[in-house]
Amino acid sequence: MTEQNGSALALAEKYYTQYGLRARELKAAGRKIIGYLTAMGPVEILTAAGVVPFRLKGNVAEAITRGDAYMETIVCPFVRSVFDAAVKGKFDFLDGLILPHQCDSIDRTSDIWNYDLTLPYFHFLNVPHMTDDPSFEFMKEILRIFISSLEKVTGANITSEALAGAIQAHNDNRRLIRELYALRKSNPPLISGTEMMKVLVAIMSLPVDESSALVESVIRDVKQREVAGNGRRQRIMLIGDQIDDVAVTEIIEAAGAWLVMDDISIGAKMHWADADASAEPVHAIAERILRKLKLPTLAESGTTYNESVDSRFGHLRRHIDEFNVDGVIHIVYKYCDPYGFEVPALKNFIESNGTPVLYLEDEYSTSALGRVKTRIEAFLEMIA
Amino acid sequence: MAEQRKARQLATEAAVKVPKIARANLVATVKAKEEGKKVAYAFIDSGQEEIMRAMDIVPAWVESFSGICSAKRDAEKYLQKAEADNLSRSLCTYATCNLGFDMWRQELEGEMPPGAPWGGLGKPDMIIGSGQQLCDPRFKWPQATQFYLRDVPMFLAGLYYPPWDPTLDEKEFKEQEKIYVNYTAAEYREQVRFCEKYTGKKMDWDRFEQIVDLTDRTWDLFVDTYELRKAVPTPMDTGDAMNTMVPFAFNLATQEAYDFYLALNAELKQKIAEGKGVAEHETYRLVWGAGLPSWFALSDFQYFNDKGAVFPVEITYRNAEKIERLELPKTSDPIEHCAWRRVKFWTHWYEKARKRPGSLPKVERIIEYLEGYGCVGVVFHSAFSCRSWHAGIVQQAQVLRKMYGDIPVLIMEGDIVDISAYNEVDTHNRIDAFIETLEARRIQKRP
Ligand code: SF4
Ligand code: SF4
Numbered sequence: 001m002t003e004q005n006g007s008a009l010a011l012a013e014k015y016y017t018q019y020g021l022r023a024r025e026l027k028a029a030g031r032k033i034i035g036y037l038t039a040m041g042p043v044e045i046l047t048a049a050g051v052v053p054f055r056l057k058g059n060v061a062e063a064i065t066r067g068d069a070y071m072e073t074i075v076c077p078f079v080r081s082v083f084d085a086a087v088k089g090k091f092d093f094l095d096g097l098i099l100p101h102q103c104d105s106i107d108r109t110s111d112i113w114n115y116d117l118t119l120p121y122f123h124f125l126n127v128p129h130m131t132d133d134p135s136f137e138f139m140k141e142i143l144r145i146f147i148s149s150l151e152k153v154t155g156a157n158i159t160s161e162a163l164a165g166a167i168q169a170h171n172d173n174r175r176l177i178r179e180l181y182a183l184r185k186s187n188p189p190l191i192s193g194t195e196m197m198k199v200l201v202a203i204m205s206l207p208v209d210e211s212s213a214l215v216e217s218v219i220r221d222v223k224q225r226e227v228a229g230n231g232r233r234q235r236i237m238l239i240g241d242q243i244d245d246v247a248v249t250e251i252i253e254a255a256g257a258w259l260v261m262d263d264i265s266i267g268a269k270m271h272w273a274d275a276d277a278s279a280e281p282v283h284a285i286a287e288r289i290l291r292k293l294k295l296p297t298l299a300e301s302g303t304t305y306n307e308s309v310d311s312r313f314g315h316l317r318r319h320i321d322e323f324n325v326d327g328v329i330h331i332v333y334k335y336c337d338p339y340g341f342e343v344p345a346l347k348n349f350i351e352s353n354g355t356p357v358l359y360l361e362d363e364y365s366t367s368a369l370g371r372v373k374t375r376i377e378a379f380l381e382m383i384a
Numbered sequence: 385m386a387e388q389r390k391a392r393q394l395a396t397e398a399a400v401k402v403p404k405i406a407r408a409n410l411v412a413t414v415k416a417k418e419e420g421k422k423v424a425y426a427f428i429d430s431g432q433e434e435i436m437r438a439m440d441i442v443p444a445w446v447e448s449f450s451g452i453c454s455a456k457r458d459a460e461k462y463l464q465k466a467e468a469d470n471l472s473r474s475l476c477t478y479a480t481c482n483l484g485f486d487m488w489r490q491e492l493e494g495e496m497p498p499g500a501p502w503g504g505l506g507k508p509d510m511i512i513g514s515g516q517q518l519c520d521p522r523f524k525w526p527q528a529t530q531f532y533l534r535d536v537p538m539f540l541a542g543l544y545y546p547p548w549d550p551t552l553d554e555k556e557f558k559e560q561e562k563i564y565v566n567y568t569a570a571e572y573r574e575q576v577r578f579c580e581k582y583t584g585k586k587m588d589w590d591r592f593e594q595i596v597d598l599t600d601r602t603w604d605l606f607v608d609t610y611e612l613r614k615a616v617p618t619p620m621d622t623g624d625a626m627n628t629m630v631p632f633a634f635n636l637a638t639q640e641a642y643d644f645y646l647a648l649n650a651e652l653k654q655k656i657a658e659g660k661g662v663a664e665h666e667t668y669r670l671v672w673g674a675g676l677p678s679w680f681a682l683s684d685f686q687y688f689n690d691k692g693a694v695f696p697v698e699i700t701y702r703n704a705e706k707i708e709r710l711e712l713p714k715t716s717d718p719i720e721h722c723a724w725r726r727v728k729f730w731t732h733w734y735e736k737a738r739k740r741p742g743s744l745p746k747v748e749r750i751i752e753y754l755e756g757y758g759c760v761g762v763v764f765h766s767a768f769s770c771r772s773w774h775a776g777i778v779q780q781a782q783v784l785r786k787m788y789g790d791i792p793v794l795i796m797e798g799d800i801v802d803i804s805a806y807n808e809v810d811t812h813n814r815i816d817a818f819i820e821t822l823e824a825r826r827i828q829k830r831p
Pocket of ligand 1: 077
């Protein structure tokens with residue numbers, strides 16, 4: 001991949017706008033592309049098998065017109081939107097799909113993805129919700145089952161060496177992404193929230209080496225920017241699951257704030273955790289997904305309330321301090337039980353530390369944006 | 385579960401007695417402190433009650449409490465409380481109803497909120513939830529509860545069964561099944577350790593073994609009793625089963641539950657001998673395909689019955705199978721036995737699905753009931769706030785039609801607790817239209 005016609009950010013924009021473009025090119029060049037959903041996608045294993053991991057996304061600007069014939073409207077709107085895109089053939093280049101058990105919206109629809117998309121390969125990765133020792137042992141078994149199933153379908157021999165190499169490549173990639181995040185710490189941040197969103201989305205459609213090359217180029221370009229003035233605006237952090245469109249980031253920034261940090265599942269949630277390169281590879285991958293990803297669908301057992309909130313939300317406090325955040329916008333999709341049940345505790349945890357939180361229940365659709373815009377503007381005014 | 389607004393005209397005596405049992409369960413949670421017992425917030429269908437019973441922990445069934453609030457049309461005030469604390473109306477309303485109740489009690493510094501149904505639910509000493517295939521609220525709801533009841537310790541077990549994968553052969557599947565059983569057993573053992581820690585007592589393994597045996601026998605008796613409903617006319621329908629499930633769901637692992645099904649068994653045999661059916665003229669036999677009912681509108685079952693439609697069988701709350709049909713491996717370890725029983729219950733339709741390419745285990749279960757109970761149609765209820773039972777209904781209906789032929793299906797829409805999602809006139813109109821379809825088929829099929 002080279003940076004044709006302009007800067008790295010322009011390339012990111014291209015892959016963001018024409019999502020899946022590069023995967024199609026790679027497919028035409030003979031690569032196998034395997035799709036996955038959510039931050040729990042076992043990307044290291046896919047990379048080790050020599051296939052391109054491609055994270056599926058929906059389209060907030062497109063109405064769900066075909067998916068509803070298969071999938072009930074009580075399913076989370078993100079999942080429905082992705083499924084709608086899939087039945088419309090938007091991902092017709094996929095050689096297979098992996099659905100990790102993140103939440104009910106995914107688990108309870110897995111038969112629908114499997115049957116109604118008729119992809120050559122489908123695997124439901126039954127990630128447990130608990131993180132205790134028996135769950136950890138189980139998680140390793142689940143990954144081993146997945147590895148042998150993937151070996152069968154790709155013909156690849158997924159060796160420990162290949163897995164170790166993939167772990168290294170993905171760790172390097174995440175380190176670079178965190179380096180890019182660090183460029184948002186300044187006043188003003190060197191990269192805007194909207195630009196960052198485009199990069200984050202673009203790279204989820206690329207093989208890891210291309211992703212790292214793109215992020216490195218973005219870092220180089222961004223570092224060359226002049227720090228303009230010494231203005232001070234509200235520094236905002238965005239929390240949510242699959243927020244993967246600039247619609248919201250643009251609203252925040254157009255209202256005069258800087259979006260400097262996130263805890264979304266295509267962003268910091270997934271890029272802050274590395275797999276332990278010195279450990280046995282399956283152990284390291286299991287540990288990363290089950291014990292390091294800070295998703296509300298993973299829970300510790302036997303804890304007191306304080307221990308529980310600290311392990312669930314402690315990283316948010318660290319982000320708030322490190323990125324000097326003034327306010328948090330927490331967006332939860334309708335029908336999302338895992339995030340929805342956390343709202344009072346999460347809000348309380350952050351607010352008790354002096355940072356205001358705006359909680360919004362939203363659709364994965366631009367149709368409801370007017371209401372979101374009004375609420376965000378009012379919030380920013382309130383904390384100004 | 386529950387008190388119905390209008391008693392069903394032909395309800396079994398057993399079903400009529402159920403509100404008393406449900407009420408006694410609530411009272412037990414309030415009285416436990418006087419008796420020196422610990423109370424645990426508990427969730428049905430988790431297979432965790434045998435450990436609780438063996439350790440004298442009184443389960444406070446949170447879903448039951450919300451169901452009762454709903455049946456009494458008294459849930460709205462709790463739902464509003466939860467909503468005021470940013471718990472969305474789209475979340476599981478069993479959970480939000482109960483959380484609203486907990487919030488209120490905390491505001492009253494531990495006093496029972498005034499007018500709580502049947503004296504309310506006792507404050508728990510612990511919460512025993514689980515992460516599993518059944519639903520996210522089983523572990524998110526306990527976490528949310530802990531936000532309001534901060535001093536209450538929480539245990540969550542991972543309890544999974546292998547996902548349906550038609551590409552696996554028998555051997556591969558069996559290997560995976562064993563992994564799930566080992567994991568489930570390990571989690572039950574974790575639960576024992578947790579309960580020992582917070583009760584200060586050691587598990588009495590002999591007692592546990594007896595309780596497990598009693599549960600096995602109750603499963604068998606429950607299934608035998610429910611299979612009596614194959615008789616024509618059927619002596620009991622789903623309207624009643626939504627009550628008679630209470631001892632199975634909430635009193636399992638007790639002698640009381642076993643005795644309840646003995647009495648129900650005798651009653652159904654008597655009705656069969658007398659030729660007494662649910663409807664005055666039983667014309668259409670239907671499967672209640674999936675979905676929790678609208679507890680505030682159980683009289684809809686009466687509406688079906690009045691039109692000659694009966695439900696001799698349902699998927700909902702029938703979470704048992706004859707132990708011998710599950711073909712559990714022999715083991716002297718009761719925990720391992722419980723793990724096998726749980727996993728096998730969920731997977732025992734897989735073999736049938738494998739034999740009918742293109743089918744699904746959930747659909748095989750419906751077909752088994754359609755054929756076994758001589759039914760001519762399927763009714764589902766889609767409750768908006770629960771993805772667990774209600775996502776995938778459309779697909780089940782589609783696959784059923786493909787695998788089994790063009791069978792009439794009705795999908796009703798509503799909720800379990802939130803009455804604002806229900807429209808009686810609409811619902812009845814849809815039932816009328818469905819009955820017309822059934823009638824047209826019946827006439828067509830007449831020789
Ligand atoms: S937004 Fe919630 S319901 Fe939707 S995929 Fe994410 S965790 Fe699941
Ligand atoms: S199964 Fe459905 S109704 Fe029951 S607790 Fe889970 S989400 Fe709620």
